Amino acid sequence: MDSQLHEIRFHGRGGQGAVSAAALLSLAAFDDGFEAQAFPKFGSERRGAPVEAYVRISTTPIRRHNQVYQPDAVIVQDSTLLRSEPVTAGLAEHGLVILNADRCPDELDDGTLRWICLPADQISETFLGRPLPNTVLLGALAAATNWISLAALEQAIGNHLARKGEKIVSTNIKALREGYRLTHELENTS
C-alpha cells in the first residue's frame, strides 16, 4: 500500500489550546481530501501544566490508534517548555520544529533539526488582542510543509470557530496568514 503519513506533535500548556489546534489541523486536512486523526496526550488536563496533542495526516485511511512516537514535525506553543519537556524527542534528522519564540535558541540549534521560530504571541496579540498563538503556528506549518493548504486551514477556521462569531474567524484567518507569510519570509532569508 502506497501511503503517505505525516505525524505532528503539539506541545503547549493547559489552556493554550493545543488540543483545539490539533483538532483544527485535522479538520483542515480532512477538508483538503486527506484522512486525518487528532488526539490529546491521554489524561487529565490541568491549566498551565505541559500538554501534548497529536495529528496524523495520511493519504490512506488511518486505522491505528497508537500514540505518536516519531513525529515528522513538532509545534511548540510555549518556549518555556524547552526547559522541561523533551520537545524534539523522536524527530528524525532534519525533522521540523516550529517554535513560538522571538528567535531560535542557539544552544539547541545544532543543525540536525529544521527550526522555524516566530513570535506567534506578539503576532496573535496584534490581530486577536490576546496571545493565542495557535493559528499563527498553523500558518507556519502550512508554509513550511506541503502537507496542508492555507485555504483548507482558512476554511476549517471558518467552520470550527463560526459559533464564536464573525470577528473571531476573520482575525484568526489574518493571524494564520501572517504566520504563513512570515514563515515564507524566514525560510527565504535563511
Added chain:
Amino acid sequence: MDVRDTYRHNVLTSGHRACSGCGEAMAARMVTDIIGPDAVYINATGCLQVFTTHNQQSAWQAPWIHSVFANAAAVASGVEAAMRANGKDTPVVVQAGDGGTFDIGLQCLSGMIERGHDVLFVCYDNEAYMNTGVQRSSSTPHAVRTTTSPPGRLSEGKHHLKKDVISIIAAHQMPYAATATVAYFPDLKAKVEKAMSLKGPRFLQVLSPCPLGWNHDAAQTIQVSRLAVETGLFPLVELEHGAVTGVMRLARQRPVEDYIKLQGRFKHLFGSKGGAVEIRHLQALADARIRRYGLLEADTEWTTDTANQVQRRGRGGYARVSKGESQ
C-alpha cells in the same frame, strides 16, 4: 377493557404471606388503597416485596416493580421521567422499609428529592431489618434488642439513637414530609391525600409495628403503634419546605414504660440497674421530642384522643405551628 373496572378490589389484595398482625401489611394496604390502582408502585427489597410477590405469585393489582434493595428511589426517578417523556401524569409511589430508606437507600432517596422528581416515597418503618431476621438498622431505637445488637454482660442492646430521618428528608426543602402510623387511620389518610395533591418529591414515614421483631402480641399492633405516639417517642408531624406545619397534640403524655413493657425487644431493660438507666434515657428522648414539636401545648382541635373519632373538616385539623416554634 380495563379489567379493574369489573370488580372492586384492593391494590394489595389478600393471599399474601405477611405474618399475623403485620403493621407493614396494614400500612401498605391503607396507603395503596388511598392512592388506588392508577399509579406505578416501586418497591425496595424487604418484607413487603417478599411477602407480596412470593415465588411467581403477586398480591399487587397495580403495576409494580422491584429491582434491588438500595435503588427504589432511583428506579422511581426513571419511571417518573419516562411518564413525563410520554406525556402521562401517572402517579409514581415508592414503598420501602427503614433499611431501604434510612440506610442502604438513603443516597438514592436524597438524589431523587434533590432532583425534584414527582414521586411519593413511603417508608414503612419497623425499626430493624425484619426480612432477614431482626438485625438492627439505623432506625432501631436506643437500647433495643436485635440479633445484631444483643444485650449482654457489656451491653443493654443497641448503643446508638434512632436516626432522625424525617428531619434529614425535610432538610431537602421539599414540598411535603410527614410521619404517620397505623393506629390513626384518618390521620394517615389525610396525609396520603395531602401528599397526592402536591407535585414534586414527597415523603411519608409510617411507623409499622412488627410483632415478630418487636416481640409483641400480634393482636396488639394498633395499640403498640398508638402508644408510640402517646408517649412522644414517635411524634406525628408534617413539614412543608423544611418547616413544621402541623403536629398531632398529645391529649396526655403516657410514660414510655407503658409502651416498652408490651414489647419483648425492651424486656432486658426491666429488673436491672443498667436497664433502669436506659429506660430513663428513653423517657428523656420522648420528653425532648415532645418539647421540640410542642406536642402537649399545640393549639389543635385534633388530639391523640379525638383523631380517630371526629369527622375531619377537610384538612387542617392540625394547628399551624408558628415559625418560632418549629425549631
Added chain:
Amino acid sequence: MEGSHAVAEAVSLCRPQVVAAYPITPQTHIIEHLAEMVADGGLASEFISAESEFAAASIVLGAVAAGSRAFTASASQGLLLMTEVLFNIAGLRLPVVMVCANRAVGAPINIFSDHQDSMALRDAGWIQLYAGSNQEAADTIIQAYRIAETCELPVMVCMDGFFLTHTFEPVDLPGQDTVDAFLPAFHFARTLDPTRPITLGGGSEPDNYMEYRQHQHQALVSAATEIENVNLEFAQTFGRDHGGLIDAYRLEGAEVVMVTLGSVMGAVKDVVDSLRGQGQLVGALRLRCFRPFPASALVTSLCDTGCNAKRIVVLEKALSVGADGIVVTELRAALHNAGMAVIVEGFVGGLGGRDLTIEVIESVFRTASDGVSTRCRFAGLKPESGDQSTMGES
C-alpha cells in the same frame, strides 16, 4: 469529530426519551454533549444527572420498564458501582443500551484504557459489542437499540477510553430519516401501565429460578443471529459493514492469526499488512461481539473458509487475575469443543492505558511458540520488570 461527540450524536439519532448518567473519565464528553443537545432543544429527552452510577443505572432501568427508550454511559469504577443493577436489568430482560468507555480498574487508580471493567461484567447477561473505531462505535449504538429491543436484552457498547473517546477522526453520521426508518419507535411489551397491571421483579424459588436463567441464556445465545442480521441490514441501509460477530482480516491462507478486540485492531491490521509484505502468512480477527461468545463463528473463521491457522495468538487488555487471559480461555474452550487441535497462546497487554505499539504487536506475532503455553504472558512490560514473559523488547 471527537469519538465521544460522534457517539452522543448517534445516541441522539436514536431518540432516547430518558438519559441518565454520572460523570466519570473518560466517559464525560459523551454525556456532556448529550446534556448540551438537550439544553439546546436539539434532543427531546429527559436528561437526569444521577447522584451515582448506581442510581444512573437504576434510573434507566425504571425508565425502560415504564416504556421509554433510555441511555446511560459509564466506565471503570462507575461500571463496577452499577454492577448490581446491571445484573438486575439483564434479569428483568429490559432493553437498555449503554456505553462503556473502557478504562482500567483501581487500585492503583488509573484513568486510562483497558478492558478490565467491561470484562468484569461479562457474566451479567448483557450483550457486549466492542468497537474498533469511532465510526463503528457510532454505528453500533444505532444497531444496539435494534438488537436490544428485538431480543429484550440489554446491550453494552464498549469503546476504548481516550483511544476512541478522545480521538478526532472522520465519522459519517446518518440522517435522522434513515435512522428513524431503521429503528422503529420504542416498543416494550412488559411496561408498567395501570391499564394492564403487571408485577416485575417478584420472587423466585429453587423450583423455577433455573428455568429463568436457562431462558435468559438461550435468549443471549440466540441474539447472535440477530446481531448478524442487524449488521447485514445496517450495511445494506447505511453502506458500512463492521462485521457482525467478528471482524476478520486477511485470514486467507493465514497460518498465524492474532485474535483481539477493540481499537487496537487498527494497528494490528497495519502490522498484518507489513508482515504479509515480508511474505509471512499472518492474519487477524477482532471479536466485535464478546457476549454472546461467538464460538461457532470463531471456529468457522479460524479453521475453515481458507484459513487454516496453525497458531493463534490472543492479545487482550484484561485478565482473570490468578488464572489467565479471559478471551484466550474461552477461545481455547471453543476450539477444543469443536475438536480443533490448534495452538492458542495468550498475551495480556495494554493494561492501564499502556500503548500496544506496532513493535509490541509485531513481537507477539513473532514470539516462538513454547508449545505448551498454559501460562499467561504479558506483552509490553518494561524491561526492568525482569519477567521471563516480558514481550516487546526482543
